[in-house]
Amino acid sequence: MLLRIDRRQARIGMFVDHVEGAWIDVPIWFRSHRIDDDAAVARIRDSRISAVVIDLDKGVGPTQGPVAPLAPPKVAAAASTAPDPEVVKAKETLRRTHSAMRQIFAAIRDGASIDPGQARAVVEEVAVAMRHRPRALLGITRLKSKDEYSFLHSVAVCALMTHFGRFLHLDEDMVQQLGLAGLLHDIGKVTLPSEILGKPGSLSEEEIEIVRTHPQEGFRILQSQDVSDMVRDVCLHHHERIDGRGYPDGLQGDQLSQAVRIAAICDVYDAVTSVRPYKEAWSAKTAYRRMWEWDGHFDRVLLGQFFVSIGVTGETARRPDP
Ligand SMILES: [Fe+2]
Incomplete structure (x- = not known):
């Protein structure tokens, strides 16, 4: 018999049949399994899933009364989970994409021309990965170290824009252009001083003014590159x-x-859901609720459709007809 429980009721001996929540919030390691130790309990309790469905024929049920405290999670325990093949493939995509992106960024820094074929290949690789394993790809790009933030943010925005473009039934050329725009939208940041770009705390007003020059700087850089006006428009605006x-x-x-x-939607969504050492990362549902409250910031119709496209139910939106 299956029973739906709150994730905080998870305990050793339960058999988890499946979990519920927006697909984007379901952990990338998840598969049906028996909960064998405190680390497995902690992984479920610390996740963003909304409910756990357990099989009472294969394991124990929830206890009555207060939830038992957990022992501190063991870091090594996470490694006991066998690598998910989807995660392995997504990491492989990012490894290949990373070296190509390094070359593209280096060309821009040196004032050389981007190889349009190489840029197109990166967008294609990210778009294919997003089509086949979106949860694994976004799960990995969500965890951003300081050193890799720019690269992973560019890839994540590229992935989200191609995904959303397809959801909106835009033609493949437009989807490809959206992907390239996502990859290059913050290219102007290559002109910012590294002390400002890598600063972990809050910025001074003067520093904020400098950061706010990156759209025009990016537009200036792209004027001498072989990219479409749409890519330049996204970079500038x-x-x-x-x-x-x-x-x-x-x-x-x-x-x-x-x-x-x-x-604008994909850029902010990736920023607020990114896991960084110094700030709280919002779940997809929290991002939906809070971004919806930012009146005047986004196109409301597209915002609702975006959250439908990533599996977060929107009360006000539906997919447009093809
Ligand atoms: Fe930006």
Whole structure:
């Protein structure tokens, strides 16, 4: 018999048949299993899943009364889970993508031309991985170290933009352009001083002003590159807001292109759900709830559709007809 329980009721001896929650919040290590030790209990309790469904014929049920305290998790215990083949493939994608992205960024720093074929191949690789193993890919890019933040953020925004573009039934050329725009949207940050870019704490007002130059710097860089106007538009305007209070141009309403509106959502979503050492990472559901409250920031129709596209139920949105 199957029984749905709160994840905080998980205990040793239970057999987990499956878990519930937005697919994007289900841990990448998950498969049906028996809970054998405290580390396995901790993994479930610390996850963002909304409920656990246990099989009472294969394991114990929940206890009555208060939830038992957990022993401190053992770091080594996570390694006892056999590697998930989807995670292995997603990591392989990122390894290949990383070296290509290094070359693209180096070319831009040196004032050389991006190889359009190489850039296209990166977008293609990320888009294919996002089509076949989105949970594994986004699960890995969510964990961002300081050194790899720029690379993983670019890949994650590229993945989310291609995924959302397909969800909106946009044609493949447009999806490819959205992916390239996602990869290059923050390229202007290569001009920022590394002390500011790598600063872990909050920035001074002067430093914030310097960071806010990155859209124009990126646009300037891309003017001499063989990319479409749409890619340049996203680079220049991904920090604009629908109410005109964004930067650098204070565009509003219809002045923001569809690509810019999509980029603004994917950029912020990846930033707020990223796991960083110094800040809380929001779950997909929390991101939905809070981003929805930011009145005037995003295109509301697209915002609702975006969260439907990643499996977070939206009360106000549905997928458009093809
Ligand atoms: Fe940016």
